[in-house]
Amino acid sequence: xxxxxxxxxxxxxxxxxxxxxxxxxxxxxxxxxxxxxxxxxxxxxxxxxxxxxxxxxxxxxxxxxxxxxxxxxxxxxxxxxxxxxxxxxxxxxxxxxxxxxxxxxxxxxxxxxxxxxxxxxxxxxxxxxxxxxxxxxxxxxxxxxxxxxxxxxxxxxxxxxxxxxxxxxxxxxxxxxxxxxxxxxxxxxxxxxxxxxxxxxxxxxxxxxxxxxxxxxxxxxxxxxxxxxxxxxxxxxxxxxxx
Amino acid sequence: xxxxxxxxxxxxxxxxxxxxxxxxxxxxxxxxxxxxxxxxxxxxxxxxxxxxxxxxxxxxxxxxxxxxxxxxxxxxxxxxxxxxxxxxxxxxxxxxxxxxxxxxxxxxxxxxxxxxxxxxxxxxxxxxxxxxxxxxxxxxxxxxxxxxxxxxxxxxxxxxxxxxxxxxxxxxxxxxxxxxxxxxxxxxxxxxxxxxxxxxxxxxxxxxxxxxxxxxxxxxxxxxxxxxxxxxxxxxxxxxxxx
Numbered sequence: 001x002x003x004x005x006x007x008x009x010x011x012x013x014x015x016x017x018x019x020x021x022x023x024x025x026x027x028x029x030x031x032x033x034x035x036x037x038x039x040x041x042x043x044x045x046x047x048x049x050x051x052x053x054x055x056x057x058x059x060x061x062x063x064x065x066x067x068x069x070x071x072x073x074x075x076x077x078x079x080x081x082x083x084x085x086x087x088x089x090x091x092x093x094x095x096x097x098x099x100x101x102x103x104x105x106x107x108x109x110x111x112x113x114x115x116x117x118x119x120x121x122x123x124x125x126x127x128x129x130x131x132x133x134x135x136x137x138x139x140x141x142x143x144x145x146x147x148x149x150x151x152x153x154x155x156x157x158x159x160x161x162x163x164x165x166x167x168x169x170x171x172x173x174x175x176x177x178x179x180x181x182x183x184x185x186x187x188x189x190x191x192x193x194x195x196x197x198x199x200x201x202x203x204x205x206x207x208x209x210x211x212x213x214x215x216x217x218x219x220x221x222x223x224x225x226x227x228x229x230x231x232x233x234x235x236x237x238x239x240x241x242x243x
Numbered sequence: 244x245x246x247x248x249x250x251x252x253x254x255x256x257x258x259x260x261x262x263x264x265x266x267x268x269x270x271x272x273x274x275x276x277x278x279x280x281x282x283x284x285x286x287x288x289x290x291x292x293x294x295x296x297x298x299x300x301x302x303x304x305x306x307x308x309x310x311x312x313x314x315x316x317x318x319x320x321x322x323x324x325x326x327x328x329x330x331x332x333x334x335x336x337x338x339x340x341x342x343x344x345x346x347x348x349x350x351x352x353x354x355x356x357x358x359x360x361x362x363x364x365x366x367x368x369x370x371x372x373x374x375x376x377x378x379x380x381x382x383x384x385x386x387x388x389x390x391x392x393x394x395x396x397x398x399x400x401x402x403x404x405x406x407x408x409x410x411x412x413x414x415x416x417x418x419x420x421x422x423x424x425x426x427x428x429x430x431x432x433x434x435x436x437x438x439x440x441x442x443x444x445x446x447x448x449x450x451x452x453x454x455x456x457x458x459x460x461x462x463x464x465x466x467x468x469x470x471x472x473x474x475x476x477x478x479x480x481x482x483x484x485x486x
Contacts, residue, residue: 136383140382152446203381220424229470
């Protein structure tokens, strides 16, 4: 039976042939996705070792064990490749965060517990060594390649804060939080959790934090956040509606 | 009259000669300080243009219009020169912040107003274009030169938070704030004011903020801070004393 690639494009093949062709396509897709991942992993290593400017597509191809043509076929350009590397790294933070957000909010029955879960995921992922190294690399190149910095911010903290603000807005509508500006409140949550440990690590004051220290940072941030945004507090300027 | 440098070291010169020598020393000190400033300014420009690794002492000397020997006499090494540049830039943030802290705290009669003043100074200075460029440069070099990152953190946010925490501790003792961990509270103030706009600028999402936008960031941060730390709030884990 002809199950080669040419069968699928030959007019109207019988269903068995179409199914075989589909299976072949699926196999090809899987191999393509695996190759794409292998190239992205190789690229991450090369970018982190050589920096953005010095990193070459030749070197990425060599480390991935594919031809340079294959690298270009999958990613188009060095910039596209780096943007894919960034996106992949950031997805490692966001996927789990968004998953908790979708399952626990806004119908949270234990708001403090759910915020602690969110904070733990966020901080643990944000402090990941490879993500931190990529963050340094992006910051180093913002002046020469502003599109890299914008991509990082918008697909990272920007996307996270936008999604969280939607959940906070609904919690505020249900009276569980007192929030005038959900985007600002979501931003406060993010930076209350992340800023201090992230800055200590990015400037190399510490290499990493223990699980206990992570827990202390997150507990402190959630306490401050809830104290600030629980109903019954002195009205903020945002809430008074006179500005 | 002999007012040359040699007069001051000739046994016991009469008081008029000693005074003249002192005036000469003062003049030399002033010229020395001016030259030091000129070298530091030239170095800032060279580091920001060429990066830390590529910047050369020859180039700094050329831009400052002095000999390379003079640069080494004042700063010892490229690392010492860069650390001096960092310190100078950070002093631009801290000097005014510490001045307000010393005059308005802890005997603040208008806590919200004084926190707003502190926040305005902090954020405006932190977003300064040159400081932001130096921050990017330090972050870019942390892996190769960890001492630069540590110096930045410790003389910057570390020093600021330590000083602010002392003021907050005294305000808490007077019952004006409810604070379990003054260092954590000071850190919260710093990052609530700074994080969102600082990240937007460092990743190049915006170039700068208007005075009105700065005011909105600061007002929002101070409101959240006071809501979280004003007395009469639900006890936090830190306050309960059972951990």
